[in-house]
Amino acid sequence: MATPARDNGPMDAVDGRPEPGPEPDPHDDFPIGFFTRVDESPDEVFYEPDRFVTHIDDRAVQTVGRLYRQLGIDGEGSAGAVLDLMSSWVSHFLTPPSELVVLGMNERELRANRQARAYVVQDLNADPRLPFPDDRFGAATCCVSIDYLVRPIDVLREVARVVRPGGLVVCTFSNRCFPTKVIRGWLAITEEQRCHTVGRYFRLAGGYDEPMAALCTPAGTPGDPLYAVWAAVSGGAGEGSGEGSDGVGAPDTAG
Numbered sequence: 001m002a003t004p005a006r007d008n009g010p011m012d013a014v015d016g017r018p019e020p021g022p023e024p025d026p027h028d029d030f031p032i033g034f035f036t037r038v039d040e041s042p043d044e045v046f047y048e049p050d051r052f053v054t055h056i057d058d059r060a061v062q063t064v065g066r067l068y069r070q071l072g073i074d075g076e077g078s079a080g081a082v083l084d085l086m087s088s089w090v091s092h093f094l095t096p097p098s099e100l101v102v103l104g105m106n107e108r109e110l111r112a113n114r115q116a117r118a119y120v121v122q123d124l125n126a127d128p129r130l131p132f133p134d135d136r137f138g139a140a141t142c143c144v145s146i147d148y149l150v151r152p153i154d155v156l157r158e159v160a161r162v163v164r165p166g167g168l169v170v171c172t173f174s175n176r177c178f179p180t181k182v183i184r185g186w187l188a189i190t191e192e193q194r195c196h197t198v199g200r201y202f203r204l205a206g207g208y209d210e211p212m213a214a215l216c217t218p219a220g221t222p223g224d225p226l227y228a229v230w231a232a233v234s235g236g237a238g239e240g241s242g243e244g245s246d247g248v249g250a251p252d253t254a255g
């Protein structure tokens, strides 16, 4: 007598084991609505007008440059080619890397970036795949922008692919944003929780050593705070991510 097939999902014809389903989406680990935004219109609409401004104050800008110097990813270090994601007309390096490629939404801003050798206009929320070969860069940066990504883990996976093993990926952020374009989850959490959230993005993306986080401006002082979360792409020769902690520490970048 034939046995009725149980509804165990798709079956492998050979050994009867269930076929693997689709990969779980790590973004689903976050609360429902975390990655939604008030303004869900295409990003190209919002970023079409030029914004030749700095999005953080002078102290925070200088802190970004000092952090890049300290981590060895600017032109004084050995990273070589660097990719600045979600870039604009400024990339904040004290000394530009030997080759800086900038990727962002506004072509006129990117063309005006005097530290960049090349630019790419790409909406990472529409397509997180990066148009570069594996191991193309020695490091990558993303300054005051990770909060605009609706699929940040996919983007960080791609960044781990295009940055060579041991290369650092450095995300910096403050407490200012375009509120209609930032993901709702970012607005719902504290500044310290944002550090943990970005660290979690790195872990869920995979391909990175343990991320480090720091408050780089002196705590409790006036002005824009500057937080950084960074990680080395796994498989490097053990250079590591430098000194830091998973909590919020204070590296020697304040000044």
Ligand SMILES: C[S@@+](CC[C@H](N)C(=O)[O-])C[C@H]1O[C@@H](n2cnc3c(N)ncnc32)[C@H](O)[C@@H]1O
Pocket: 043, 047, 054, 055, 085, 086, 087, 088, 090, 091, 103, 104, 105, 106, 122, 123, 124, 125, 126, 142, 143, 144, 145, 148
């Ligand atoms: C607050 S600005 C920061 C610009 C620059 N990183 C800086 O430090 O001044 C946010 C930047 O993210 C870029 N951006 C926003 N959404 C993006 C997207 N979906 N894909 C790629 N870049 C995006 C914009 O072009 C804009 O320049």
